[in-house]
Amino acid sequence: MKRTNVSNNVIRRLPRYLRKLDDLAAKGEERISSDKLGRQMGLTPSQIRQDFSCFGEFGQQGYGYNVDFLRREIGQILGTYRGYSAILVGAGNLGTALVQNFDFIIEGYVFLGAFDIKPEVIGTQIDGFPVYDVRDLPGFVREHKVDIAILTVPRHAAQELTDTLAQAGIRAIWNFTNTELDVGDSGILVENIHFSDSLLVLTYHLAQQDDKEKNEV
Amino acid sequence: MKRTNVSNNVIRRLPRYLRKLDDLAAKGEERISSDKLGRQMGLTPSQIRQDFSCFGEFGQQGYGYNVDFLRREIGQILGTYRGYSAILVGAGNLGTALVQNFDFIIEGYVFLGAFDIKPEVIGTQIDGFPVYDVRDLPGFVREHKVDIAILTVPRHAAQELTDTLAQAGIRAIWNFTNTELDVGDSGILVENIHFSDSLLVLTYHLAQQDDKEKNEV
DNA sequence: TTTGAACTGTCAGGAGTTTAACATTGACGC
DNA sequence: GCGTCAATGTTAAACTCCTGACAGTTCAAA
Numbered sequence: 001m002k003r004t005n006v007s008n009n010v011i012r013r014l015p016r017y018l019r020k021l022d023d024l025a026a027k028g029e030e031r032i033s034s035d036k037l038g039r040q041m042g043l044t045p046s047q048i049r050q051d052f053s054c055f056g057e058f059g060q061q062g063y064g065y066n067v068d069f070l071r072r073e074i075g076q077i078l079g080t081y082r083g084y085s086a087i088l089v090g091a092g093n094l095g096t097a098l099v100q101n102f103d104f105i106i107e108g109y110v111f112l113g114a115f116d117i118k119p120e121v122i123g124t125q126i127d128g129f130p131v132y133d134v135r136d137l138p139g140f141v142r143e144h145k146v147d148i149a150i151l152t153v154p155r156h157a158a159q160e161l162t163d164t165l166a167q168a169g170i171r172a173i174w175n176f177t178n179t180e181l182d183v184g185d186s187g188i189l190v191e192n193i194h195f196s197d198s199l200l201v202l203t204y205h206l207a208q209q210d211d212k213e214k215n216e217v
Numbered sequence: 218m219k220r221t222n223v224s225n226n227v228i229r230r231l232p233r234y235l236r237k238l239d240d241l242a243a244k245g246e247e248r249i250s251s252d253k254l255g256r257q258m259g260l261t262p263s264q265i266r267q268d269f270s271c272f273g274e275f276g277q278q279g280y281g282y283n284v285d286f287l288r289r290e291i292g293q294i295l296g297t298y299r300g301y302s303a304i305l306v307g308a309g310n311l312g313t314a315l316v317q318n319f320d321f322i323i324e325g326y327v328f329l330g331a332f333d334i335k336p337e338v339i340g341t342q343i344d345g346f347p348v349y350d351v352r353d354l355p356g357f358v359r360e361h362k363v364d365i366a367i368l369t370v371p372r373h374a375a376q377e378l379t380d381t382l383a384q385a386g387i388r389a390i391w392n393f394t395n396t397e398l399d400v401g402d403s404g405i406l407v408e409n410i411h412f413s414d415s416l417l418v419l420t421y422h423l424a425q426q427d428d429k430e431k432n433e434v
Numbered sequence: 435t436t437t438g439a440a441c442t443g444t445c446a447g448g449a450g451t452t453t454a455a456c457a458t459t460g461a462c463g464c
Numbered sequence: 465g466c467g468t469c470a471a472t473g474t475t476a477a478a479c480t481c482c483t484g485a486c487a488g489t490t491c492a493a494a
Contacts, residue, residue, distance in 0.1 A: 007481070009480095009482095011421055015411065015413065015417040015418065018417065019397070033440080044482075045442095046484065049443065052443090057443070060491090061440080061441050063440080065442090079423055084420060092318075093310060093314030097309070097311040098412070100310055147423060148423075174419055189422050193410070194233075195315070197233065200232040200235065201228055201231075201408055202389050203295055206299075206364060206406065208296075250471060250472090251471075252471075262471090263455095264453075266473065267452080267474090278460050279470050280460065281470085
């Protein structure tokens with residue numbers, strides 16, 4: 001595998017490729033060309049070939065790409081199949097929704113359980129997984145060498161829990177708290193989901209449309 | 218306002234600026250320079266000045282930017298304060314979490330209610346807002362001229378509901394279904410939140426770290 | 435077995451984005 | 465008031481990313 005100097009843009013496109021390939025596989029497609037794939041995804045064939053070539057040679061000239069093979073290769077690149085472990089920190093509505101809705105627990109990740117501060121939630125289960133006391137969080141992370149913390153607590157508790165997790169040796173935080181977390185120079189990976197950012201971008205475009213219309217009239 | 222040829226990258230940075238400025242305002246900061254802001258956000262001062270200059274001149278030489286003024290300007294650009302209306306389609310866990318957790322209902326948006334297909338949910342309330350029968354969705358959208366649909370239904374129902382919404386004249390879809398929606402040439406704006414994409418990017422970096430370590434040993 | 439078509443991987447040019455530099459302006463202390 | 469310092473808006477250079485072109489390989493049909 002080459003993987004020298006892969007740009008962020010490329011990395012962020014990989015999951016989209018993976019999703020598309022899953023769809024194609026589900027439809028029973030066996031092969032796909034960069035040309036077809038490009039048309040279906042709104043990308044140029046060039047870009048697709050260039051993207052893939054960052055990681056190796058997955059296609060065959062004159063034939064295209066084998067859907068199933070390519071899918072597994074990209075999965076490999078993205079580190080599925082590695083069994084990274086995850087815990088949920090904050091068993092509120094959002095956290096519950098995440099655990100219930102997504103199969104990431106089955107698909108290559110090992111989900112270990114949830115943590116919360118509310119006495120009435122501690123000891124219950126979410127989708128079959130236990131909800132522990134947040135006071136046991138540091139010990140648990142240390143003991144199980146947890147890779148990923150899914151952070152779905154209220155804003156005001158975010159930084160404190162981040163510090164706790166950092167202390168305990170977490171490797172990555174999937175951050176849903178709508179704040180920028182400070183992890184210092186710990187090297188902890190943070191991936192943010194800022195809902196409101198996304199909504200604001202949507203609204204920006206709506207406003208654009210409205211303004212354009214107004215000017216035309 | 219200039220707003221000629223604003224790149225996507227710039228637009229996607231705007232919400233982050235807004236969030237940061239809100240924080241600064243909450244802390245009572247009155248003024249901020251591009252230099253300070255850059256250091257706090259991990260951006261170059263140049264980029265910040267360049268970004269803002271796409272929309273006008275918001276700063277003062279020798280002084281910097283007035284936090285409160287800049288905040289309102291960016292809010293303006295992003296189309297908050299315009300009172301766009303929104304409905305929730307799919308009153309499951311995720312949808313409920315969204316409505317309950319976010320203040321976007323108060324902050325410049327008008328939330329009108331939720332729609333679901335399950336009889337046991339229809340007629341109940343989420344955070345004080347009514348849950349209607351999904352069969353009434355088209356009529357409702359048409360009648361209230363709804364701007365934004367927040368789509369939080371299961372994967373398999375996503376495209377059908379998209380078609381329904383399109384028919385009824387929705388302007389934008391905030392898509393949480395983890396599928397790519399096909400809106401044809403309707404001009405409907407779609408903003409995706411693909412949870413799994415984000416998680417996969419995180420895992421990619423974890424895998425990278427692991428591989429590097431292995432090579433070093 | 436040969437020929438033509440399909441398609442990849444790569445390279446170089448071009449488009450777009452970010453950064454650095456600078457002239458200019460306003461704030462603030464003396 | 466005046467001079468110095470601070471910080472902007474802008475321009476141009478540097479850099480990154482995307483696209484088109486093409487050589488080379490494989491497949492499939494005759």
